[in-house]
Amino acid sequence: MTVVGPFGLSVRDQALETDVQAGLAAVEEGLLDATKSEVPFITDAARHLVRAGGKRFRPLLVMLASQFGDPHAPGIVPSAVVVELTHLATLYHDDVMDEADVRRGVASANARWGNSVAVLTGDFLFARASHILADLGLDAVRVQAEAFERLVTGQILETSGPRDGRDPVDHYLDVIAGKTGSLVAVSGRFGAIMSGADDRVVDILTQYGERLGVAFQLADDLLDISSEGHESGKTPGTDLREGIPTLPVLHLRAQAAAHGRPADVELCELLDGDLTDDGRLAEVLRRMREHPALEQARRDTVRYAQEARDTLAPLPECYAKSALEELCDTVVHRAG
Numbered sequence: 001m002t003v004v005g006p007f008g009l010s011v012r013d014q015a016l017e018t019d020v021q022a023g024l025a026a027v028e029e030g031l032l033d034a035t036k037s038e039v040p041f042i043t044d045a046a047r048h049l050v051r052a053g054g055k056r057f058r059p060l061l062v063m064l065a066s067q068f069g070d071p072h073a074p075g076i077v078p079s080a081v082v083v084e085l086t087h088l089a090t091l092y093h094d095d096v097m098d099e100a101d102v103r104r105g106v107a108s109a110n111a112r113w114g115n116s117v118a119v120l121t122g123d124f125l126f127a128r129a130s131h132i133l134a135d136l137g138l139d140a141v142r143v144q145a146e147a148f149e150r151l152v153t154g155q156i157l158e159t160s161g162p163r164d165g166r167d168p169v170d171h172y173l174d175v176i177a178g179k180t181g182s183l184v185a186v187s188g189r190f191g192a193i194m195s196g197a198d199d200r201v202v203d204i205l206t207q208y209g210e211r212l213g214v215a216f217q218l219a220d221d222l223l224d225i226s227s228e229g230h231e232s233g234k235t236p237g238t239d240l241r242e243g244i245p246t247l248p249v250l251h252l253r254a255q256a257a258a259h260g261r262p263a264d265v266e267l268c269e270l271l272d273g274d275l276t277d278d279g280r281l282a283e284v285l286r287r288m289r290e291h292p293a294l295e296q297a298r299r300d301t302v303r304y305a306q307e308a309r310d311t312l313a314p315l316p317e318c319y320a321k322s323a324l325e326e327l328c329d330t331v332v333h334r335a336g
Contacts, residue, residue, distance in 0.1 A: 013319035019071045023063040023080065024056060030081035034128045045109060045121040046128075049088050052106045057216065058083040058187040064327070065191025065205045067320030075140070075194035078132050082144065083187045085129040090151065090179075092122030097159075102235060140190070147186040154178020169250050176217040177210065184213030204311060211308035212328060218301040219334045221246035225288045237285050241275045247300060251293035267291065305332045 035046035059080035066076045095108040096115045102108060110118035133141050154175045162171035188209030192202040224239040225248055239246050249271060256264035267287050275281045288294060305328040315321050 069195025069197035079190035089125035181213035215304035
């Protein structure tokens, strides 16, 4: 058993390990090539988050999905570079919107160079991703465009909030299906398409990616509260401090509204207050970690991961399928 990639997936087959490791190494080279500009400052800014590392979750999924066709087909690595560039670009933009100071353990681009540079660097990465896509064919361009539309729609829905009468939890799940699930779904889809897998396999791996992407984001929600370190690449409590309505908080608010327990109402009031004070934030984190809403959100995470695993059932038994199943377990393990 060998651990593959920054995400820490265990692989039990030497041939699969070799393919995945080689693919991820090629993706790293592709990312460096795609973020190189004739203007040194742009190169520095564009490579800021590439150099900071990351789990390469999406490229890993591309590599595993490609095992159901020809894993050495020429479009696989470029498509993995496309999804990771797109993901990185959204991080630059997200940090501006969230006014974040840290990303992946380093100063965010907006904190280092300002909002304008961060936004334009994200745009630069989108442009480079589009340039690579153009060589992958019209179908690939269409798949990416549809996913990007969903991603942006998810971001807009998050910003606008739920419409009157809409369950905030249902709204939030729609948001992360767009913001996160769409691009993870494309990762599975690209890996299958580029490898020449049949349409049934393409559909299965797309659905798998969508569900796994939601589980992955829900795990990050939990880590923001439950972690003592920096497993998610952010300081614990960052989402709480920035007022981002993650799933544990939404479950807490629903319980407070439904039952009116004084402790729940008080905790909601603390969440609505000024959390720039470290002591106040620490108190909120302590109480959230002890609240049943956190376990409720953990169950939701497990449910989405299990749905992703169940989606794989029709695929033939092989080491790649086992690795995809283990990826579900890895996501859940991140959530505690």
